[in-house]
Amino acid sequence: MSRYEQGLKRQIEYNKPYWEDINVGAHALGPGASAPSLVPITGSNIYVLAFNGNATLEQAYGSLEMLHNYKEHTDIRPHIHWSPTTNAAGNVKWFFEYTIANMGETFTAAQTISAISSSNGIAWQNINKEIGIIPSTLLKIGSIVSFRLYRDPTDAADTYPDNAALLSVGIHYEINTPGSRQVAIK
Secondary structure (H helix, E strand, O other), X not given: OOHHHHHHHHHHHHHOOEEEXXXXXXXXXXXXXXXXXXXXXXXXXXXXXXXXOOOOOEEEXXXXXXXXXXXXXXXXXXXXXXXEOOOOEEEEEEEEEEEEEOOOOOOOOOEEEEEEEEEEOOOOOOEEEEOOOEOOOOOOOOOXXXXXXXXXXXXXXXXXXXXXXXXXXXXXXXXXXXXXXXXXXX
C-alpha cells in the first residue's frame, strides 16, 4: 500500500463516528408524584423500578451532563434498558420529556419524544430501546439534559399489560476526542 493510500485509509478511519454512553441506573432517578413501584428481579432480593401496565401513568426524573469527550453540536440519542416482568407479549410506549441548558444559559422549553418497545414474551429479558433523537446543534460539553421518563399505559399503543421494569436510562453520543483541552471548553 502506497503512502498516499495509507494516508487516505487513516483519513477515512478518522472521519468515522465513534460513540460513547452516559448511563444512570434506574434507582438514581427521582420519583415523580406517581412513582414506579419496586419489584424484585426474578424473585431475588434485587429490586428495580416497575412502571405500571394497568391505568396509572408513572414517572421518574433525572439529569445528565454532557461529558468532555462529546463531539459538540451533534445529535444525542436517549435510550433505556428495560425488562418485561412476565411472559406476556405486547408493546410498552416510553416517553422522554427533556429540557437542555448550556453552561451560563437558560433551559429550553420542554419537548417530548417517545418510542414503542416490544416484549416478545420472555420475562426479565434485558431490552435496549432508543427513544429517539434529540437534535443538538447547540449542545456543548457541560450542557445539562434534565428529563422526565414515563409510561402511560392508557395510551392506545401501549399493549403490554404488566409492569415494565426500568434498569437504566442513558444517552448515546458521538465523540471526537478523549476529553477537552480545558476544564469547561472543548
